[in-house]
Amino acid sequence: MNEPSPIRHVSDTALWVTIYRAMESERPDRLFSDPYARRLGGERGEAIVRAMPKGAATAWPMIVRTAVMDEIVLRCVADGAATVLNLAAGLDARPWRLDLPSSLRWLHVDMPDMVRYFREQMTGEAPRCEVEFVGADLREADARRALFERAAAHGPVLVISEGLLLYLTPADVGELARDLHDVARARWWLMDLGSPRLRKFIERSRWTRQLEHASMHFFPEEGTAFFAPYGWRESEFRSTWGESLRLKRSVRGAWFFKLLSRLQPAAQVEAGRRMSGIALLESR
Template sequence: MATQGNPIRNVSDTALWVAIYRAMESERPDAIFHDPYARRLGGERGQAIVDAMPRGKMMSWPMVVRTAVMDEIILRCVQQGAATVLNLAAGLDTRPYRLALPASLRWLHVDLPDMVDYFRSRMSGETPRCELEFIAADLRDADARREVFTNAARFGPVLVITEGLLIYLESGDVADLARDLHDIARANWWLSDLASPMLLKYLERQWQPMLKQGNAPFRFGPAESTSFFAPFGWREAEYRPHWDESLRLKRTMPHAWLWKILRRLQPPRQREAMKRFSGIMLLEST
């Protein structure tokens, strides 16, 4: 149940929140992507979450940047031969409907049963551009997870997406996921956003109280960044800092001009460390 003044009931509700950010971007005259389904999917609860979060509307930029950058990387991986996309905790991701994907691509949309049912009901009547399969599964169940991953491995090469998922997991759960994606799904690529301890600390006062109250606290932000995944068979192929990409895409944070000045004054080592504040990572299997 949502508590008084907090419309977030659980971690699945964060998908409604992010859908409204995609809707806000899509409705701009200079939109960098178009998601015609986002407003419908986010609904009244998604809008209520944006309205209730501290600086909710102003802080849409990281989600908008993440969406745009991941769109680019997904299309490139498909061009490079990805035959199956394994989208974990897929939430309200409409990429199979809105991206220019080949009809032969196999897209596995995996989430909890209630979330899959909600998405399918809101998208009934819409036609995906590729072969879309819905899988209702709780990935916390090791047996269910391995069954999903074994199914994904049947037709490779496999691209895994965990957009907006890892930050809500404990490090041990992320380690188990990394191991199974490598050993069982036999994935070639793994695309995800990645937080840092600095980001978790920054958000501790701003959003964390509401998220904890709504059973969706932020947890995972490894100090070693993408090196966390190396023991499980993964190496960094690409890392795109949110800050750099926001400048490229012209979707910067509030008062970005001030942050630009402060960054120029930082020592080179600190400036380099700040690039790992938050970003989008593409891992490759070793």
């Protein structure tokens, strides 16, 4: 218990999740292929997975999130998205691994050090579409709005905030939601979202100490309705649990939880479904 936390900064979570993508990509029945993930996650990412309690066994929610978001990104692009604004992009290699049109404009945004690391690791690799790297701290309002104005110039805009919002305060998320609507004039916003029930689960888990340097804050009681005052409405919600069953990437003993859900009141089942998920919002 005296060993230091394997995650020293929130940016380390990108290395951690990327190794999960590598694990999935190396399966014969893989849901997606990310040939860059093992390289991008590196030794540090592998060490984090080893150090996390049941690190390999808890890969399934991240794998489900990646697979579902891949599906929705491709659909939005087919529906006319011309610019993708990928916030806190981390080590996301979608422009290199997905079948995207060459005319698509992809803005890969993260803190300067993370952008620098990603570019170094991807030297010599050619993306499928036009990629622009942006090193920026999204908490700086002027820089954020200047970036969003640039994104708006070539719409329709799809925003991705995979693995970002839960590390922000509700006030920060509100400002981001307003600027994405009013300044970026985004049409779609793809996000992962957790409820207070998920917060309680994390707090009771063995991950509390490991995540002490990556504090989580955003678990809105009202779910996607949180974003309504800022001009957004829910277009689609995919439950992480439900999608894990569909994709056959669920927790061990899933059959027991499926059986248990049949005995629960409908409201309790819905609360469980909304505990964690992938949401697509559209501007109103």
